[in-house]
Amino acid sequence: MIRVLAVDDEEPFRRLLKRELARKGFYVEAAADGGEALKLLREKTFDVILLDIVMPGMDGVSLMEKMKGDPAAPIIIVLTGKATVETAVAAMKNGAYDYLTKPYKLDELVIIINRAYDYGRLSTKSKLLEQELVRKESSARFVYKSRQVADVISLIKKIAPTDSPVFIQGESGTGKELAANILWRSSKRRELPFIALNCATLSENLMESEIFGHEKGAFTNAYQTKHGIVEVADTGTLFLDEIGEMPMKLQAKLLRFLDSGEFRRVGGNKNLTVDVRVIAATNRDIRGLISGGLFREDLYYRLNVFSVNIPPLRERREDIEELAGYFLLKYSRKFSKSVAAIARPALDALMGYRWPGNVRELENIMERAVILSDSGLIGREAILIPDAPAADGGGQLSLEEMEKDYILRVFKAAGGNQSRTSQILGIDRKTLYLKLRKYGADPKTD
Ligand SMILES: Nc1ncnc2c1ncn2[C@@H]1O[C@H](COP(=O)(O)OP(=O)(O)OP(=O)(O)O)[C@@H](O)[C@H]1O
Ligand SMILES: [Mg+2]
Structure with missing residues (x-):
């Protein structure tokens, strides 16, 4: 049964929605403003939120901002009387799935809820697939004949046994991921986990909680403590692919982590310590990113203890x-x-x-x-x-x-x-x- 949370300040409207949607086979609860909705969201799971924008107390847009970046947040359909283009744009920007104006047509609303529900299930699933954190050991060889690649391979073999960070650069498709894999397979940590995270596929909030984890209650629907991949990779190797795409705020946190080995989960106040070897890779021009203010120079030096450059074919x-x-x-x-x-x-x-x-x-x-x-x-x-x-x-x-x-x-x-x-x-x-x-x-x- 699809679980719907209707958020609207008008009591008669809430009652109408509840009655009509229940008749159509949905499970419906209602809240009078954003604050009340947040409370319900912490207690129960919903699939879809029908959200009014203008409400006394916490309004719709603030509620959406609170839920942004939460991987488990329900899909939002904005249902509002004050239909202006700006409200619609603001709603979609904040991650609303769709937009409907009052008075609504019941049939139309039912269709949109069903569609939103399917979409929500799909997108959680693809998020999970995308992460695909633990890569199986690949048996691929690094094939070459050139002097340049022979040098790269002998450098990799030389630096593999150390625990120092390695920074791999090269154009798209040159074999950076394969090089990272071979580095790990030649290292002392080869029997321990190799965890890869592609920094280009996640939103900033999701990436932070993916890397460092979060505490129960850190945000809406954070029902359980989640271990970040730095904890999963403890004693092993962490591969940060497409590091050039990492947002500045997270770069600061990563730098602190690399300097001290310590980090905090999102919403946590305890310092935790792990031991991971970091390999980072990018196909972006990192010097350009640094001079453009998009990548921290200090982080670059911290990661670039050893530098592996894979030449284009x-x-x-x-x-x-x-x-x-x-x-x-x-x-x-x-x-x-x-x-x-x-x-x-x-x-x-x-x-x-x-x-x-x-x-x-x-x-x-x-x-x-x-x-x-x-x-x-x-x-x-x-x-x-x-x-x-x-x-x-x-x-x-x-x-x-x-x-x-x-x-x-x-x-x-x-x-x-x-x-x-x-x-x-x-x-x-x-x-x-x-x-x-x-x-x-x-x-x-x-
Ligand atoms: N020297 C090589 N020998 C054998 N296979 C290779 C070699 N270099 C690359 N490949 C293969 O080419 C494909 C692309 O390599 P890889 O994914 O490692 O590139 P990449 O540099 O990480 O690319 P991108 O920048 O797009 O992420 C992979 O299937 C990989 O196994
Ligand atoms: Mg790659």
Whole structure:
């Protein structure tokens, strides 16, 4: 049963809502203002809040501000008589799911409550999935042939046994996460937890409570004490990925933690101590972030005891063939295909490309090549790399032209088979059909 909390200062309106929604099968409780609502929220669990904005005592917007960042907060639907654009904007900014004006239509309200409820369940679930804190030990090797990467690996092996922080930098897709994993696997702490947190995926409040935990009652719906990942990672290794995205306020707290090993849970007043080894990574220009006032210089120096820089693939072309061979093997095993080699023209195309997406892009291209190839040999036509755009930008393709070119090429390489094409492109059949029509291909049904 969906549990609804109706917050409104008008008693007759509360009564009406309660009666009508109960008849529609909802469990409903009511509160006369924000303060009363907070009290109820601490005692009971609700799925959806119907919230009036203008109320004596604590108003709707203040209540929303109080609940912001609370992962377990109910979904909010604003239901107000004073309908102005500004109120609506303020409500949505503060995280309201939807907005309805009085007098409401009961059917409409019921639909919105049901939709909000589904949305709430989905978003909690995806938050949990997103976190995916403990990474399983991956067996992936760091494949290379270049001098540059050989140096990186020997540095990693050298610093792994120390307990000092390590700062990994490199463009997107160069292998920073893999490097962090290998560092941990070569360290004394390899039998102990390796906990990863991606700082780009969480809101500021959520991130703080995720890293440092919170005490019971720290905010609405903080029913239980939650251990932060620094506690979960105690004695082990903590990987802070995309550290450049960490908000300033949290950077200060992290710095204090790194300096003293001590921290407090959100809403707590006890200092706690843990022993974790920190590895941080970013693909952002950290110097630029520092001079732009977005990253603390002192934190940077604290994290950067050892610095690992992974060069982009275009600066180590010797690795391309090695990596291509490695991914060929990986994906021909995965798809049970006996593709054994890469033809010379295909290899030339790989060697000549700029690789803006680095190793990840190479991996994707090889995966597709394995899927596309019908013989034991990967030919040039199975290597789907965009044509090099003109350096002056004059002849540069628009995004749409690139998409067209790419889709038509895959379609042709897949022998006009739509299922196969949509599988390779990772889009559904219907989308593919529409795009093929748009780009003038003949999307015959297969
Ligand atoms: N030298 C390598 N040998 C084998 N696989 C590699 C190598 N470098 C990267 N990879 C693979 O390429 C993919 C991207 O690597 P990874 O996720 O570590 O990159 P990243 O630098 O963390 O990227 P981002 O900045 O986007 O987070 C992964 O599947 C990884 O296993
Ligand atoms: Mg990464």
